[in-house]
Amino acid sequence: MRFLPGSVLAVVLLSACSSDTESNAAAPSAGGSDPGTGGDQSASGGSAGHGGTSGGGSGGSSTGGVSPGGVGNAGTAGASGGSGTDGGGTPDSSTGSGADGGATPDSGAPVLPCGTDCSELDGDCTVGVCDADAGTCSAQPKNEGGNCDDRNPCVGGTTCASGVCGGGAPTCALPTGIGFGTPTDADVVGAKSGDFSDACPAGQLLIGWGGTYTQSGGGATLFYLASAKGECATPSLEWSIADEAYVATASGTSFLPPRGTDFFATYHSICPVDEFVVGVSGHGYGGGAVVGLDVSCARLLVRYDAGTWKLEVGTPEELPTAFKTFFYDTSYAGQCPAGELAVGQHGGNYGNVVGGLGVSCAAPSLN
Numbered sequence: 156m157r158f159l160p161g162s163v164l165a166v167v168l169l170s171a172c173s174s175d176t177e178s179n180a181a182a183p184s185a186g187g188s189d190p191g192t193g194g195d196q197s198a199s200g201g202s203a204g205h206g207g208t209s210g211g212g213s214g215g216s217s218t219g220g221v222s223p224g225g226v227g228n229a230g231t232a233g234a235s236g237g238s239g240t241d242g243g244g245t246p247d248s249s250t251g252s253g254a255d256g257g258a259t260p261d262s263g264a265p266v267l268p269c270g271t272d273c274s275e276l277d278g279d280c281t282v283g284v285c286d287a288d289a290g291t292c293s294a295q296p297k298n299e300g301g302n303c304d305d306r307n308p309c310v311g312g313t314t315c316a317s318g319v320c321g322g323g324a325p326t327c328a329l330p331t332g333i334g335f336g337t338p339t340d341a342d343v344v345g346a347k348s349g350d351f352s353d354a355c356p357a358g359q360l361l362i363g364w365g366g367t368y369t370q371s372g373g374g375a376t377l378f379y380l381a382s383a384k385g386e387c388a389t390p391s392l393e394w395s396i397a398d399e400a401y402v403a404t405a406s407g408t409s410f411l412p413p414r415g416t417d418f419f420a421t422y423h424s425i426c427p428v429d430e431f432v433v434g435v436s437g438h439g440y441g442g443g444a445v446v447g448l449d450v451s452c453a454r455l456l457v458r459y460d461a462g463t464w465k466l467e468v469g470t471p472e473e474l475p476t477a478f479k480t481f482f483y484d485t486s487y488a489g490q491c492p493a494g495e496l497a498v499g500q501h502g503g504n505y506g507n508v509v510g511g512l513g514v515s516c517a518a519p520s521l522n
Contacts, residue, residue: 278396279303280315294318306399308459320396330401330457330464332522333390334358338498338515342489344437345380345445347503347510353411354499354515355387361432361497361514362388362405363425363450368478369418369508371444378480380445381508382415385500386425390455400467403455404429411500415509424477426452432497432514433471434490438483443505445512447479455496455519466519468494491516 273283273292280303281294296318303320305313313323338354355361364383371377388405395402405428426432430452438447454469471490491497497514504510 280320281318335517338517343511343513344487345511350503352501359387365423367418381418384413385411401457416507422477424450436488439485440483443510448477450474489513
């Protein structure tokens with residue numbers, strides 16, 4: 156046996172003691188390889204454990220390796236949190252959690268089956284309700300018999316009935332009807348005029364035309380107006396909460412005398428129920444044929460302003476073309492003056508068909 160000098164022996168003993176201490180630190184106190192418990196939905200992925208080469212990661216607010224040291228598995232990550240690099244997981248693109256956490260990305264926005272919360276249909280007497288199966292909103296009645304405001308400055312005491320605010324009693328004079336002044340003829344669409352003039356019944360307005368058009372012979376396809384029959388209706392006033400005004404709607408349709416000769420193709424160019432004719436435009440060809448016809452319509456409202464009811468004619472809107480040919484040599488427009496509406500038709504003949512069609516206009520007045 157060989158004896159070491161005392162100083163060398165002390166170094167060896169010190170080294171051995173240090174090795175035991177390091178070995179003990181490397182051994183996990185609770186199994187070492189057990190994964191940490193997932194935390195509280197705010198995982199940071201994990202940081203290195205004390206004493207080990209790479210510590211057990213922390214998944215959530217709990218630690219990955221239960222006690223310091225060792226190469227513990229990554230902790231179970233919560234739905235959101237830090238980067239989780241030391242925990243051994245692969246960062247998730249949306250939550251940043253370690254891949255071992257299995258977190259599902261969350262957009263943060265609720266999915267609405269109707270695409271909206273339907274609140275735009277809420278009112279004094281209605282509530283917007285979503286039909287999830289159809290994916291559409293509808294207004295359902297509420298506040299039955301309760302007080303409501305219909306925005307009419309001359310009516311008070313209104314209540315809800317089946318989703319509609321109405322009833323009540325007048326607090327000032329209300330408009331009762333609409334009359335019209337002396338009509339004047341606007342320009343015709345086409346080259347012919349002076350052969351007919353037909354007025355709507357008293358108190359009615361023109362709402363459009365029905366009739367036919369035909370096709371010329373020869374190599375070119377030319378559609379042209381053959382017949383026209385004006386339709387008229389009475390403007391009835393109905394209160395509109397949305398417009399905060401009385402809106403005239405068409406009721407009680409009547410017909411003007413048919414003009415021209417009927418052929419094979421029909422058209423029906425009629426204004427929406429709350430609009431009336433204010434003019435026509437179109438094209439002509441060859442000095443007599445009407446080869447395109449467009450009808451313009453506008454709303455008629457009665458609005459309370461500065462203590463009195465006033466009539467208001469809305470902005471004209473053109474209906475889809477009744478019929479047209481893509482080539483022509485003349486354009487025409489016959490519009491009523493601003494603030495007037497059509498109360499009849501007039502025009503001329505081109506052989507046995509209509510060669511010109513226009514409107515007769517008058518200014519409305521409150522009765």
